[in-house]
Amino acid sequence: MHNLQLLARRALPALLFLMASLIIATSGHPQLVKWFGQLTYLPVISLLIAALVAMKFSRSRMVLCCLLLVSMEFTGFWPALGELAGVTLPVTAILMAQLGWLLWSRDKGFAPLNATISLSQLAAVAVGTTLLFHQLSLQPQSWLAPINAWLYPDLARHFSALEAVFYLLVLLLGLGRLAFNPTNNHCALFVSMLMLPILQYQSQPLVSQVALFALAVLFLFSIILDSHNMAFRDELTGIPSRRALMQYVQTLGGKYVVVMADIDHFKAFNDTYGHDVGDQVLRMVASRMTGITGGGRAFRYGGEEFTLVFARKDADQVEEHVESLRRSIADYKMVIRAPDRPVKKSRGKKKPVKKSGLRQLVQVTCSFGVAEKGKDQGSFEAVMKQADVALYQAKKAGRNCVKLS
Ligand SMILES: Nc1nc2c(ncn2[C@@H]2O[C@H](COP(=O)(O)OP(=O)(O)OP(=O)(O)O)[C@@H](O)[C@H]2O)c(=O)[nH]1
Numbered sequence: 001m002h003n004l005q006l007l008a009r010r011a012l013p014a015l016l017f018l019m020a021s022l023i024i025a026t027s028g029h030p031q032l033v034k035w036f037g038q039l040t041y042l043p044v045i046s047l048l049i050a051a052l053v054a055m056k057f058s059r060s061r062m063v064l065c066c067l068l069l070v071s072m073e074f075t076g077f078w079p080a081l082g083e084l085a086g087v088t089l090p091v092t093a094i095l096m097a098q099l100g101w102l103l104w105s106r107d108k109g110f111a112p113l114n115a116t117i118s119l120s121q122l123a124a125v126a127v128g129t130t131l132l133f134h135q136l137s138l139q140p141q142s143w144l145a146p147i148n149a150w151l152y153p154d155l156a157r158h159f160s161a162l163e164a165v166f167y168l169l170v171l172l173l174g175l176g177r178l179a180f181n182p183t184n185n186h187c188a189l190f191v192s193m194l195m196l197p198i199l200q201y202q203s204q205p206l207v208s209q210v211a212l213f214a215l216a217v218l219f220l221f222s223i224i225l226d227s228h229n230m231a232f233r234d235e236l237t238g239i240p241s242r243r244a245l246m247q248y249v250q251t252l253g254g255k256y257v258v259v260m261a262d263i264d265h266f267k268a269f270n271d272t273y274g275h276d277v278g279d280q281v282l283r284m285v286a287s288r289m290t291g292i293t294g295g296g297r298a299f300r301y302g303g304e305e306f307t308l309v310f311a312r313k314d315a316d317q318v319e320e321h322v323e324s325l326r327r328s329i330a331d332y333k334m335v336i337r338a339p340d341r342p343v344k345k346s347r348g349k350k351k352p353v354k355k356s357g358l359r360q361l362v363q364v365t366c367s368f369g370v371a372e373k374g375k376d377q378g379s380f381e382a383v384m385k386q387a388d389v390a391l392y393q394a395k396k397a398g399r400n401c402v403k404l405s
Pocket residue numbers: 236262263264265266267268270274275276277278279282302303304395399
């Protein structure tokens with residue numbers, strides 16, 4: 001799936017969830033005030049629980065993010081540090097810069113050396129941000145006049161123009177990271193970063209309590225989602241894996257069709273262009289498979305084999321859809337990168353290759369075996385075996401075709 005699509009799918013629900021909790025919090029509903037009044041430490045406890053769970057999953061950045069947010073709850077802590085050093089601390093800016101740093105770095109784990117490096121980096125970011133603000137506040141501020149005018153009058157009571165510019169830049173950098181790598185983890189870190197200026201603007205204790213609680217829920221949810229993806233999605237292609245297929249099978253009724261699909265001469269791709277190009281081919285085929293029409297669901301069964309399942313359908317109903325999938329793969333003009341290792345001479349039949357300038361176009365084809373659940377096949381495995389037999393016939397018939405069992 002395209003990065004931007006992934007970003008929209010992952011970041012939008014997180015943003016909506018957060019916005020909803022902020023709207024609820026600003027409503028100041030008496031019941032909410034009562035709950036959070038009684039459970040003052042709920043946000044801190046839930047963030048610490050999220051940190052513990054994140055630790056179990058080796059999410060060191062999320063752990064650090066939780067700890068930074070917890071420290072924010074004890075707001076006196078930061079300005080007191082500033083007073084010790086004799087400077088005014090731009091607390092929100094520091095936290096945003098630290099979260100931005102975490103977003104752009106990687107999970108380093110909890111080995112003492114790595115933990116020390118991470119903490120030192122966060123401290124350096126805090127000092128760097130403070131010095132930057134200090135230096136900039138000594139400079140003429142005329143260039144900020146238009147921004148000041150834009151902030152006037154409401155926002156200016158909460159942020160200086162310098163802070164507003166800084167927040168915007170850090171958020172844009174964070175967005176850049178998300179566009180490149182839109183994982184659930186990154187979305188959660190980005191949303192926490194976005195929350196900070198909002199909390200500076202809406203400085204009511206109830207809003208910050210609800211927001212921090214919502215962030216803890218979001219962190220836990222992102223860990224659960226990623227773990228689910230790890231368990232049920234194929235890492236290479238991103239489509240549902242064999243384990244997901246076996247779970248889906250439990251939900252099937254007495255009528256369904258199973259299609260086994262296999263990339264033709266796939267070994268030749270690996271041998272000729274290298275494993276990386278083989279992986280590229282797998283991703284391309286997987287993305288076509290997920291576009292199957294007629295209500296089919298696609299899974300990577302393993303290696304270069306895919307399984308399609310059509311619930312409540314018989315073979316005649318799905319044949320045209322499988323046929324159009326076969327054509328869409330065969331007609332796809334796949335451009336491949338240069339081989340990643342010395343090219344070996346391929347044995348056996350090789351796929352047709354056209355060279356066009358520096359780009360290489362390759363044709364990928366698949367064979368398909370179709371079987372429907374009949375009265376004499378009791379189990380899913382039996383239907384799959386029939387589909388495998390039909391696939392073998394498709395291979396024997398010259399490949400790039402669909403055979404019914
Ligand atoms: N790049 C890559 N190769 C894989 C992966 N999984 C399996 N393979 C390779 O897939 C190839 C499967 O080849 P074969 O089973 O001989 O079949 P084939 O070359 O597709 O030939 P036919 O099925 O007869 O058309 C083997 O070379 C495996 O190493 C993977 O995740 N990535």
